[in-house]
Amino acid sequence: MKIIYFFKTFFFLLLTIVTALAISSPFSYAIVEFAFIFILIPLADYAIGISTINFSSENEIIMKNNFFWQPALYFYFITHFGFLFWAILQIASANDWSYTLLLSVVVGLYTGGLGITVGHELCHKKELHLQLLADLLLASVCYQHFAVEHVRGHHYRVATHADPASARLGESAYAFWVRAVKDSFIHALEIDWKRVLWGVILSLIFALICFSYGIKVLIFFLMQSVIAFTLLELVDYIEHYGLSRKELNNGRFEKVRPIHSWNSSHIFSNGLLFNLQRHSDHHAAAHLPYSILKHHDEAPQLPSGYPGMILLALVPPLWFKVMDKKVKVIQVSS
Numbered sequence: 554m555k556i557i558y559f560f561k562t563f564f565f566l567l568l569t570i571v572t573a574l575a576i577s578s579p580f581s582y583a584i585v586e587f588a589f590i591f592i593l594i595p596l597a598d599y600a601i602g603i604s605t606i607n608f609s610s611e612n613e614i615i616m617k618n619n620f621f622w623q624p625a626l627y628f629y630f631i632t633h634f635g636f637l638f639w640a641i642l643q644i645a646s647a648n649d650w651s652y653t654l655l656l657s658v659v660v661g662l663y664t665g666g667l668g669i670t671v672g673h674e675l676c677h678k679k680e681l682h683l684q685l686l687a688d689l690l691l692a693s694v695c696y697q698h699f700a701v702e703h704v705r706g707h708h709y710r711v712a713t714h715a716d717p718a719s720a721r722l723g724e725s726a727y728a729f730w731v732r733a734v735k736d737s738f739i740h741a742l743e744i745d746w747k748r749v750l751w752g753v754i755l756s757l758i759f760a761l762i763c764f765s766y767g768i769k770v771l772i773f774f775l776m777q778s779v780i781a782f783t784l785l786e787l788v789d790y791i792e793h794y795g796l797s798r799k800e801l802n803n804g805r806f807e808k809v810r811p812i813h814s815w816n817s818s819h820i821f822s823n824g825l826l827f828n829l830q831r832h833s834d835h836h837a838a839a840h841l842p843y844s845i846l847k848h849h850d851e852a853p854q855l856p857s858g859y860p861g862m863i864l865l866a867l868v869p870p871l872w873f874k875v876m877d878k879k880v881k882v883i884q885v886s887s
Contacts, residue, residue, distance in 0.1 A: 562621040562844065564824035565667055569632050572663040576639055579655040586659055590666065595861035598819035603854075605818055607847045622844040625827075629671045630686055636660055637693060637777075644773050645766040653769045654776070661780025664694050669785045670829050676700035677839050688752060693759055694781035697752025698741035706740050708839055712798045712813040713806055718786075722795035722880055725869040729790045730783065784863070791815060791855070791862045792832050795880035809836050811849035812883060818848050822858025830859060853883050 568589070575586040640656045647653075668690050675687035676699070684700070691697040703718070710716035717736035720729045741749050756778075763774040796813050798806040811833035817823070823830050831846035855862055856875065866872050 559621050561824060562625045563628070565625070565629065565827065568663065568667060568825055569629075572636060572659060575659040576636060576643065576656065579652065579659055583655045583659050586662060590662060590860050591864055594822050594825065595857055595864070597821040598817075598858045598861060601820050603818040604820050605848045605850065608845060622842055626671050626674060626686075629667060630690065633664060633668050633671075633690060634693070636663060640773065640777075641763060641766055641770050644770050647769075650769065653773050657773050657776035658780060660773075661694075661777035662784070664777055665781030665784030666826070668694060669696065669699070669781060670827055672700070673703065673829070674827060674843050676704055679840075688755060692752050692755035693778075695756045695775070695778040696782040696785065697755060698738050698749045699782075699785070700752070701745050701748050702737045702741035704839070705744050706737075708809075708836065711809055711836060712793055712796050714797075716793075718789040719793040719797075720790045720795065722877065723873070724794075726787060726790050726866040726872070727869070730786050733786045733789060734782070787863045787866055788829075788859055790866055791859060794876055796853070796883065811837070811852035814852060815855050816849065816852040817855040817858045817862075819858040822860060826859065830855075853879060 571586050571589045575582045637660060640660050644653050644656055672687045672690035675683045675690070678684060678687075687700050688697050691699055707716055707718045710719070712719050714721070717733045717740060720726075724732075738749075760771060760774055764771040792815055793813065794815065796815070798809065798813055800806055814833040814836055816833050817830035819830065828843040828846045829835075831848060833849045833852040834841070834846040835843075857865070865875060
């Protein structure tokens with residue numbers, strides 16, 4: 554049983570291995586990482602399918618307290634900064650600007666796909682050292698304010714027009730990106746400007762370290778940051794698109810329910826993304842570790858995992874054709 558738990562918890566290492574290969578020789582293997590994320594994962598999701606099974610009460614306790622889930626986050630943290638530093642050394646010793654561009658994409662897909670996912674998990678924890686790790690991960694992609702806005706803003710305003718991370722019906726991913734990037738920072742400042750300032754300082758320290766290796770390395774740092782937080786905002790776009798809570802007579806909104814988040818129970822992508830796609834349960838109990846998030850039958854289900862849905866979101870006419878019908882069905886049934 555412990556071997557199964559270990560395998561499930563460290564499944565993300567598949568992407569780690571692919572990324573390491575791409576960093577070692579980006580001209581040869583950058584396309585391998587891209588194909589793994591945006592072709593192989595959607596195909597694996599389709600072939601392997603979904604799992605709607607939740608842990609029994611007994612196994613939930615085991616998974617909540619198992620030895621592996623928190624060390625997996627620590628191990629990711631090490632690979633995150635190890636890959637960043639590895640890429641910095643590669644770029645600093647190369648004269649080719651295309652090398653900088655390729656490594657920015659290769660590393661940005663990793664720091665955005667897994668780094669912000671792990672930062673999201675850690676920023677919900679009460680322990681100060683875990684919050685510090687979250688700040689370091691998020692500041693390394695110039696997005697530490699997410700730790701403030703997400704926990705103390707998004708979780709309260711989700712599925713309302715006041716929430717910058719909830720996409721509206723008919724809003725394209727591109728329009729959402731502009732609104733979300735701008736308004737999430739402004740809202741974070743309003744919530745806790747001191748902690749946001751701390752995050753800005755951390756990001757500036759990272760930028761200065763990169764600049765000490767040359768302008769190409771600084772550009773790499775900024776480019777991988779943009780790619781990373783763009784992945785985050787695309788996921789935000791997917792998670793709540795078109796879903797809204799009803800406003801009550803007293804001006805408040807109804808309680809957050811599973812129907813206010815899009816979910817994906819696809820086995821392969823959930824294994825790689827630390828169960829991030831069981832998003833409704835995360836909103837129900839944000840303090841719970843990712844390892845025991847539940848499937849909710851009443852939650853609206855995505856036709857694919859996040860990598861496949863990101864590709865769909867990048868083509869708005871196709872996105873609207875697929876998703877707007879699903880939203881209208883939910884609106885009628887609720």
